[in-house]
Amino acid sequence: MNPEKRIIISIKFLVIALLSAVLTSGCSQPDSEKAFLIPVEIAIDENNENEALTEQATPIASPTAIPTPTITPTPTEIPIPTISIGYMGFSGERPTGLVISECSPLTIYDKDVEGVQEHIDRYDEMCRAAESEGVIFEVRSAFRNYYDQLDYYTSDRFGPSVASHPDESMHVAGMAIDLTANSKIWTHEIVGCYDEEANNFTYLQEPIDHLAYAVKVRNEEVSDLCQQSVTVVPIKRSMLFGLTPGCTVLTEPEWWGDPEVIECSSATLKPNGMIREDWHFENADLISAFIVK
Numbered sequence: 001m002n003p004e005k006r007i008i009i010s011i012k013f014l015v016i017a018l019l020s021a022v023l024t025s026g027c028s029q030p031d032s033e034k035a036f037l038i039p040v041e042i043a044i045d046e047n048n049e050n051e052a053l054t055e056q057a058t059p060i061a062s063p064t065a066i067p068t069p070t071i072t073p074t075p076t077e078i079p080i081p082t083i084s085i086g087y088m089g090f091s092g093e094r095p096t097g098l099v100i101s102e103c104s105p106l107t108i109y110d111k112d113v114e115g116v117q118e119h120i121d122r123y124d125e126m127c128r129a130a131e132s133e134g135v136i137f138e139v140r141s142a143f144r145n146y147y148d149q150l151d152y153y154t155s156d157r158f159g160p161s162v163a164s165h166p167d168e169s170m171h172v173a174g175m176a177i178d179l180t181a182n183s184k185i186w187t188h189e190i191v192g193c194y195d196e197e198a199n200n201f202t203y204l205q206e207p208i209d210h211l212a213y214a215v216k217v218r219n220e221e222v223s224d225l226c227q228q229s230v231t232v233v234p235i236k237r238s239m240l241f242g243l244t245p246g247c248t249v250l251t252e253p254e255w256w257g258d259p260e261v262i263e264c265s266s267a268t269l270k271p272n273g274m275i276r277e278d279w280h281f282e283n284a285d286l287i288s289a290f291i292v293k
């Protein structure tokens, strides 16, 4: 090895030695510097130790928006008086099983006054209410069996303008009753008005005889009557018992405020060609209306 090479090698060693010295010195700090990094101990006042600890321990939570529950006062239940009214055709399933009326057990022909329970219940309630006002009901006909009804329907005496086909007859369903004329005034009297849009029922100041009511409508003396509007129905007393007179086709009623419908005379025809029957009362669908004073 010549002296030149030796010098170069020596320089290389020197450089390596210097570099390693610089690099290692970055990792280890001299003691004099370490002294500055010793954490300063927190001076804790003995008396306030708990407070200081608490302060330390409490993490500073970012404020969460807790919704304040709104206290709404419980609404006081004010009972709203309602009333059941029936003036539309019965649309439910036809019930079965016959019972006999307690208020008037026999027809004027000494036959049982029979019907299904929910019809006889309504009838008996109406019958008792009439009785308490001195009106005694007389029943001409109630439940009729299929073949009796078929006889009526096909007979020359009655026929299809008077008697329904047995499949359509509410008598066959045990949900219709025919009364004699002595209770006609009581059952047909107009007692109130039902507003279909507002679902409100208002009693008239005084009940009005249905024939007198029809005369007033014809003469346009309507101030004491129900509002003459197609959505307002004059209510006959029997309708308050869920029993509707056969004055119109109940599945598609004409306007009940029409004087011809109010009169319910058998001299006029319903749109289906059958005569109006002021003696016939059948179960209707019940509507629960609010009573307005």
Ligand SMILES: [Zn+2]
Pocket (backbone or CB within 6 Å): 171, 176, 177, 178, 277, 279, 280, 281
């Ligand atoms: Zn009838």
